[in-house]
Amino acid sequence: MENYTEFSHFTLSAYVDTGVFKYLYFLIILTFYILIICANVFLIIIICTNRSLHEPMYLFLCSLFVNELFGSTGLFPLLLVQILSDIHTVSAPFCFLQIFCLYTYGGIEFSTLAVMSYDRYLAICHPLQYNARMTSKKIAVLTALMWFYPLFTNTYILCALTLPLKLCGNVIDKVYCDNYYVVKLACFDTTVNNIYGLTHMFTVIFGLLLSIIYTYIRILKVCFSGSKQMRQKAVSTCTPHLLSLLNFSCGCFFEIVQSRFIINSLPNMLRIFLSLYWLTCQPLINPLLYGLKMPKIRNVYKGLFGETIMEKDT
Template sequence: MINSTQVSHFTLAAYFDTGVFKYLYFLIILTFYLSIVCANVFLIVVICMNRSLHEPMYLFLCSLFVNELYGSTGLFLLLLVQVLSDVHTVSASLCFLQVFCLYSYGGIEFLTLAIMSYDRYLAICYPLQYNTHMTLNKIAKLTALIWLYPLLMNMFIVYYLTLPLQLCGNIINKVYCDNYYIVKLACSDTTLNNAFGLTHMFTVIFGLILMIIYTYIRILKVCFSGSKQTRQKAVSTCTPHLASLLNFSSGCFFEIVQSRFDLYNLPIMLRIFLSLYWLTCQPLINPLLYGLKMSKIRTVYKRLLFGEKMDISDN
C-alpha cells in the first residue's frame, strides 16, 4: 500500500489511440476552448463597462462567467496536452490540483445559480422592497459566499480527506482527474470520505435544490396572479436561468450515473461525452443563453457590433 502523496503520477486510462486524428481533435478542442474564453470575457467586459448593467442580477452573472473561465481552464489545458500525448500520465500534484479546480468550479456554479434564483425571487415577488433587500453590502457577502465556501470545502476534501488515503493503484479510467475515482483506488478505510460526501450532498446540495424549487413556486404564483407586464419580466429574466440550471443539473446527473454505476458497456466516446458534458457545455451555453435572451445585454451587443458609442453613465 502506498500513501497518495507518494504516488508520482496517475494514468488517465480513458484515452485511446487516435493516430493522426489527434491533431484534428486538438484543433477542435482548442477552438471550443477559445470560443468559451472569448464569449465569457466579452460578456464580463460588457457588464463591467456599462453602468446600466451594474445591477445585482448582472453582477452575479459576471461572477458566473468568471467561474466558466476558471473551470474551463482547469479542464482544457490538461486535456489539450493529453490529446497530443502518446503517454497519458499526469503528475500527482497536477492531478490533485485539477480535482480541486473542477470540483470547486462545480460548487461555485451551483451556488451561483441558487443565489440567482433567490435574487429573481426578490425582484419578482417583492419588487418594491428589492433595493432594500439586495444592497451592495449583501451582494458582496453573497459573492464572497459563492466563491469562498466551495474553495474552502474542496480544499478540505482534497487535502484532508483524499491525500491521506493509502492507494493500491494509480489508474483513473477517465480523461481528467476525478476525486471519486481516486478514492476508489484506496485500499485504506474510506468511511469518512463516503460519510462526508453523503452528508454534504443531503445537507447542502439538496438544501439548495429545495430553495430553488421554493423560489420558483413563488415566482410562478406571482406570474399567474400578476399583470401581463409582470409575466413578461419573469419570462425574460427567468428563462435563461432555468435553462442554465437544467443544463448544468443534467450534466451533473449524467456524470454521477456513468461514474457510480460503471457503465462500461456503453461506447467509449459516449462515456467520455457524458463525463465531459457538465464541464464543457455549460461554459459555452451560458453566454449564449444570457446574451441572446436578456434585452439589456442584447442592446449593448448591438452598440458594440455596430460601432455606436457606449454610454457608460446609463442608470
C-alpha cells in the first residue's frame, strides 16, 4: 500500500517562465475577460429590458449568457493571478471549487444548447402547436433541469468520488484544476471513478449531442419540403445554434484528446491553448454569433443606437 499525504494545496505545473512577457499575457487575458463580461452582460440587459424579446428562445439565450459569465468567472480570475505569480500553487478547497465550476459550466452549456435545439424544433416543425407546447411552466421546468442537473451530478462526482481519494502527489500538469488530473494522483485504484466518468460522458454529453442532431435532422427535412421563406427563417435562427454547438463540441474534443491521451510531441503552448479553448472561445464567440445573426436582436441594436445617434444630432 502506497503512502499518501493530506495536501493543503496543488501545484499547477503547466505554467512556464515567460519573463517580462507575462505582463503582456496578463493584459491579453484580462482584455478577453473584460470583453466576455461586457458582451454577455450587455446582451442579458438587452433581452431582459425589451418585451419583444421575452420569448422562449431569447429566455434560453439569456440563460446561456449567464452560464458564459459563470464559466468565465470560474477560470479567468485564477488564471490572471497565476500568470503574474512566480509560485503556481492553489489551495485545495479553491482547486476543487474551480473543478466544480468548470465542469458544471460545461454540463449547463450542453444542456442549454440541447434545450434551444428542441425549442427551434417545435417552432419550425410544429408552428401551430408551439405556444401550446412551449408554455411558461415548461420553460421553467426546462431551465431548472438544464441548471440543476449538472449542478447535482458534479456535486456528486466531487463529494462522493474525488474528495475521498487519498493522493500520492499534488502536481497538476495544467494551468487550471482538472478533476481527471486529480484522480490520476490517487494512490489507490480509481476504476469506479473512471467507469463513472466514462458513463457520465457517454450518457449525458453524447446523449445530448444525439438529441440535438436528431432535432436538426427533423428541422432540415421540414425546411427542404417547405417554402423558400421557411428555409430562410430556419437558417437565420438555427445557424447561430449550430455554429455555437460546433465550436463548443470541437473545444471539448480537443480538451478530451489532449488530456486523456498524452501527446508529448505537441509544444507546451499549443497544449495550453487546446485545454483553454473550450473555456475561453465559447463565452466570447456566443455573444457575437447571437448578437449579429439573430434578426430581432439586430433590430433592437438598430433601434437603440439609431435613437442615440438621432439624439446627438438634435
